[in-house]
Amino acid sequence: MFAYYLDLALRSFRANPLLTGLMVLALGLGIGASMTTLTVYHVLSADPLPGRSERLYQVQLDAGSLAYYRPGAEPEEQLTRLDAQTLLAEAQAPRQAMMSGGQVILQGPDDKQEPRSSDVRYTSADFFAMFGLPFQYGGPWSAADDAAHARQVVISRELNEVLFGGGDSTGKTLRVQDTEMRVVGVLAAWRLTPHFYDLNTGDYGKTEGLYLPFSTSRDLELPRSGSMNCWGKDHIVDPLALDVPCVWIQYWVELGDAAAVQRYRDYLNAYSERQRSAGRFERPPNVRLRNVPEWLAFRQVVPGDVKLQLWLALGFLLVCLTNTVGLLLAKCLRGAPQIGVRRALGASRKAIFAQHLVEALAIGLAGGLLGLLLAWLGLLGVRHNPASYAELAQLDLPMLAATLAVSLLASLAAGLLPAWRAAQVAPALQLKSQ
């Protein structure tokens, strides 16, 4: 029966090529626009570390002064250096890492190579295990290296290619701001999207090329970048000093179950209370502990423009669908005399209904294929846009399947009303009018 309906649908398309083409085009445009924007949204809102992100928590304390205090207000997103170093030393979580971003000038082993600048992350030993960085050669530095302010670095795969021409470079040296450092690890391909552990140094751009101990970075006064907030009346000569009222360190911990999270929260509250009675904190304890999904939602990391484009495209799809319903209806009613004949020859209402749904589905399939082509072109366009996420916009298998599913569902929805109207055509009346 299905094959027969399909045959009827094809005949009807051949009889009305313009109308059919118009429907396929409208549906294809709507599907293409929606799937382009949906793919971008899907890529940008994907879990950056599947299986891991639920266990990683960002720590916030309230070390601010009473001058601008509002009870319960959101505390600073970053910690002071003293708080971060104290929490790290007390090590109350299974794993924890303090960190800050920076930009340094690098020189490779070859003197003829031009110096180059690279993004760097100053952090502590647990960082690599917590965020699951994959190593191609060597491994991370240890907590002992942190304590020893070791001149050691971990480099990305790309930087390894550029500086050393690839291969196992562990044990080789490079110069960071003119200080010699030894490579202890080379990463395999790794890109964190979004760059959630420090959203102030880029969100969807490239991940750092270089990692080195935070302690070493302060030893050598390496340049830092990212967001910094200071308070208090005095001009702060060195905001990077240990005990000044400036927040600029990101602090992350890895915690197990809900009980562990509660224990750590209690610890942070007790820590804040201790700092307050010691006179360092002025405000009552006000801590935040958000895991990666909560943190990404709180920071609204998916760009507003991407959401706007998604809504725009869905609106556009709605208009295209309305259009398709109208044209399908016109086509069904234009074919009313044939329906009358089929009804008179014994076709049931159900059969007519099914026949027209098959016709709608065929249009949906054609529109879906056109939409897929348009989405592919659309994503090509997105990859040429100036945003940092541009090159991430790739069509993947789930989105490919979703495109076809959406177009079939959409055409089915669009076909219901016309098919129902077609099924209402009375047999006798139409024969008489012939």
Place this chain on the structure above:
Amino acid sequence: MSLQLGPIFKTLRRHKIAAGLIVLEVALSCAIVCNAVFLIGQRLTGMEQPSGFAEDELVVLQVNAIRKDANPDAATRRDLALLRALPGVQQAAVSNQVPFGGSSNNGGVSDSPEPGRPDTNAAWYLMGEHWLQTSGLRLIAGRDFLPEEYRDLHALSADRNGGIPGIIVNRALAEKLFPGASAVGKEVYPGGDKPVKILGVVEQLGRIRPGDAQFNGPAAVVLPLRPAYDTGIYLLRVSPAERDAVMQRAKLALQQVDRHRMVEAPVSLTELRSRQYSQDRYMAWTLGIVCLVLLVVTALGIVGLASFWVRQRSRMIGTRRALGATRGQILRYFQLENFLLSALGIALGMVAAYGINLALMLNYQLPRLPLAYLPVGALALLALGQLAVLGPARRAAALPPVQVLHS
């Protein structure tokens, strides 16, 4: 005309679904297009915000030390003398930041020293000698800093405002702090409890990031503090025609004077502005193209349904023609029908447009949709509907009475 309304309503009542679909499509298009055009307008006006700087004559140069510089202040003085002596360079100065640049330094400025007082968030420009001639900013009141009033930023003591002899503010801040009075000579408290005198007012001085102006207001201040090259950037005033040549010359000169530094590629302020707004430009184009395609799809939908109607009613048209209706009357019948459907769709679309705008206001901090957009959107969609129906309506009018009756 009034005679035609009766039959139109009667026919439409028999084709409720098809008529409803046209109304719905027009309503959706109207709602989306009104908001999209409004968004495009918002992006374009944002892009035109003046910075006050002579943008097409300015080049930004950034130098990074490979090794920590023992005396960056001396190196900065040497660099500036070198840059000013280059052919094609009219003036040069050091600044901590430029509009459309990467990082921004902001702080509060208040007219009272009390702690916890409300202050105005402003962009903090820290600039060295010749900043006024270099930047092309226009001083509208008071005076520029005197040569002896500049200080090295590095040498600033913990007492932040001590030793700063004065401050220059932009007009937006002057008018906010001292409405209706001259700000020159008044005292303000930029982030501390020591008063600093306002020496002059510049007409226009933009925030570093356009978003700052939107959320924190347009205030900006200039302090006579020279950053050194390791914390600041060099700003060169050149003639636009020579710009590219001077950029290369300046880069080479700075590279040669000290090999232990890395000179970033020079960039013009025009280019920085263009980069800053590239996302807005992209968004405006996207919105524009979608609107255009949306209108075309809507028009094609109207053409399709109208053509179908014409064919379906060919007997009625033939009868009317045989009974003496003119071609013009048939044409106007279909035009009037489309007008009524479009008008209904637009009325619904306006309500929807307003609803979408409310949602955007909540989620994107957008202003309210100006009422002027509504009649413009309405006229555009009415015109589109009339244009779309013209073809089918003319075909209907062209049907000869006799032939139709024969069939």
